[in-house]
Amino acid sequence: MARTKRQAPRGTPAKTCAQLLVLLGCLLGSTAPTAAQEPYDILITGGRLLDGTGNPWYYADVAIKGDLIVAVGDLGDVQARQIIDATGLYVAPGFIDVHTHAGGGLAKPELSEGRPLLAQGITTIVANPDGGGPVDLAAQRVALLEHGLGVNVALLVPHGSVREQVLGMEDRAPTPAELEQMRALVRTGMEQGAYGLSSGLYYAPGSYAATEEVIELAKVVAEYGGVYTSHIRDEADYNIGVVAAVDEVIRISREAGLPGIVTHIKALGPRVWGYSMALVQRIERAREEGIEVYADQYPYMASGTSVTGALVPRWAQVGGREELIRRINDPRERARLRADMLENLDRRGGAARLQFRRYAPDPSIEGRTLEEVAEARGLDPIDLAMELLEHGRPRLVSFNMNEADVETLMCQPWAMTASDGDLVPMNEGVPHPRSYGTFPRKIRLYARDKGVIDLSTAVRSMTSLPANVFGLSGRGVLGSGAIADIVVFDLDRLQDLATYERPHQLAQGIAHVLVNGRFAIEEGEITGRLHGRVLSRRAN
Template sequence: MASRLAAALLAVPSAAAAELPAADLLIVGGEVHDGTGAAGRTADIAVRDDRIVYVGPDGERAVHAARILDASGLLVMPGFIDPHTHADGDLLSSDPDRRENPAYLHQGVTTVVIGNDGGGSPDIAEKAAGLENAGVGTNVGLMVGFGPVREEVLGETNRAPTADELARMQRRVARAICQGALGFSTGLHYAPQTFAETGEIVALTREAGKRGAIYDSHLRDESSYSTGLKASVAEAIAIGREAGAPVHIAHIKALGPDVWGSSGEIIDMVDEARARGQRVTADQYPWRASGTRISNALVPRWALDGGMPGLRARFDDPEAAARLRTEMAENLRRRGGAETLLITRGIGDADRWDGKTLAEVAAAMGSKPIEAAIAILRRSDARVASFNMDRSDIEAFAVQPWVMTGSDGSTGHPRKYATYPKAYRDLVTSGKLDLPTFVRRSSGLVADTLGLTNRGYLEADAFADIVIIDAERFVPRAGYANPEELSEGVVHLIVNGSLAIENGRPTGVHSGRVLLRQPSRGTCP
């Protein structure tokens, strides 16, 4: 490095060097993948303040840099943008180490989106101010969620809104989009969102669509629980079409033996909608196990009217309890059986079952699996890793040009700590996807989908969110038995022009920002 710098200084007279544009940092010699999907090239990148000011050859002749990073032999890429996380707990923590968001930084992620699955608070301005004032390690985008909006107006009841109640919900969604939410998010598999009919969702999504924001949805059914996977994909596409909003399908999958092998039909449905001019995208994580709670995996939606208190009361009603046991047993079959549900994080006294399958818990209790699940649900609602996806479906979705990487990161599941290096290993190292396409699906495509301007690309005037990795060492370390191991291989990571990781070690800076979307002109007061 020293000899290269010395040679550059000899080639440029000192007076001329003083006249060059100033830069804080110059990254030299790396293989640059710019996020467009174009082939990588050797280039230098200069950063001043929070922006990229130069990308091209001979950077040492183009700028006068206060510091040079030698990236020879390394990959230089836009910082990854994760469109679907559950990082709220870390980013809103009083602990600055948690707010640094190390699980994502060490994967090369510089921007995370929260509020997915319909869970995001509609008070966007308030939440954004809190995040900015506290300081966070990654950039953050916010979704307004259907769940809090509906609960605010209707509680957890299973009924349709009146015209006045629907109007109140519409105003809440519109206000959130005007405050900078990236989109309107739903989790239609979850109570009380599952109680909504399609028309109600269209009316709310329209508030996002008319302001240029997306409709982001965890489908009503990813399996055969209710409407079925294909009907749920069709519903999401129809909602976007009727509401005039781009559709984004969260963590696309075919969940459970009943729908294994249906990826081809789903891909055809999306391709047909896109061919008609509709904007439809999806995100995907590379894990065979999903992450959820026992209630979401096994309990029928009708039994969650009134939330967990309502469910527990039904366990004590002989008629309701009999129906519950029958339907929970069928849902367990849909998931592939008690051996496929691994408890990853209990609540309260359920912690003692961490790392055991539901089958093992039942054996320890001396009961049947459904009785063991009910015993847990009476006191808590443990998180589970549910091994319910077929590898061929995962691979079929992964190579679609409208699919991007997304972790769906949650406590107790390795996807929070290791999604991006695992996807890299599964797709690029295996030869299923070329590197430029992988970079695009993890950066530029996500920025374009979410409406994030000057993010996701390595180009002049873009914000300096940059990841530099050693491809040989970019590997996941977390697994189902050790879900909170930091990934390896990120040599340097830059967030808004500041080094967040340097030589593989976190620097402790909190240079992330809240990324608020500008609504379409003239659509907000």
């Protein structure tokens, strides 16, 4: 168990090293204050250090002053204002979530603390994934900082939003002038400190973009040293197929000259189960050719999406929501839409594999499957889906992955961890449990219990690897001079508690979290103090 001893110099009443140094300084006639005179702010002692690089754990103390780690090693009897006894605990860099939808929630005063994130050991998130989120990153920065932040936030320029701002929901290529406008918006975002470009080429309006358009925009990002991260055009066999969609990321990475990331990599649906090895081979071959490609992943069998995302074909979304509803009610177009939705339902493995999440117009469906609700109401599943679409935007979890693929992808040295979670008020709706459990679950289930990866590799996938890929300089490792984002956890107690049925449960087993050298969790309690920052690539 973690114990905090305040104001307690460690060791015996005999003179400490620091005191002896001061004494030595006096003897030598020096009166100038030395760094050794000042005690450290925080000393974490006796823990098993996972330094984030993938090294196996080793015993080391960690000394913190201000927002920096100033010493790591056997620090003996040094002075510190506060000593954390981490005996029996693991000490690691704070976890980095490279794909999350929490950015919106963090800008709200009631959620800015990011409790579900801190309780997982997350200290930094990357916002605006899937090509979505605000185009005006300066305004987003102001909104995020207005009420304070529990965690650090790095921003991405969202391709879909940029496209929508210039072209609306039109399914066509941009004119040269429009492409120039889009390039200018991306450039502004990078100037405002973004770490890269996100796309959602599966979703409208990103799906209306040709590869060449994305390459042109990614070239602007490359000038700034940013990355390209993509919810790929197809994770199943909806259009070009999952293998070709990974190839598209590789091509963009090669032709634009920047790191490419296949975000929340998966083989979606029974028709492509087993394809994980083909994806691994594509990425490995690209890397052998010198193209810097990575992936990130969440450790669950279900993805989170919407009825629109899972079932509605993109042609039916051209023109936006009003047009979709008109098509649902037009008998001729409805027949075509119905046939395509039925095909998409089969891709997802059937109506029993789709479970409703938040749906404000009719919360009674939340937590039930499309099959259950359709049967209870005597409706065909597709007719029910269309009816729900007319009244709102039903969210889903889609049980579409298999364990072997998830484990194959997790083991790759270029695979990071990401939640793809959301940040919503406790007890509002039924979000995907990944919002509360991703990081402890990966360590607990896949490293500790199943041994699919070892502990230091799991921690590396959520610390130094994402820090390197995204250029989050000074973070992701425990070493002298690094920024003091630190998590101290009890491996025996570490566990995700969120389930698909009862997702609103904080993870357990995180003893301490430091964000920029200050306590966000102390002795298992969230402190409520807001020490996060909006990070800027430009400042690095």
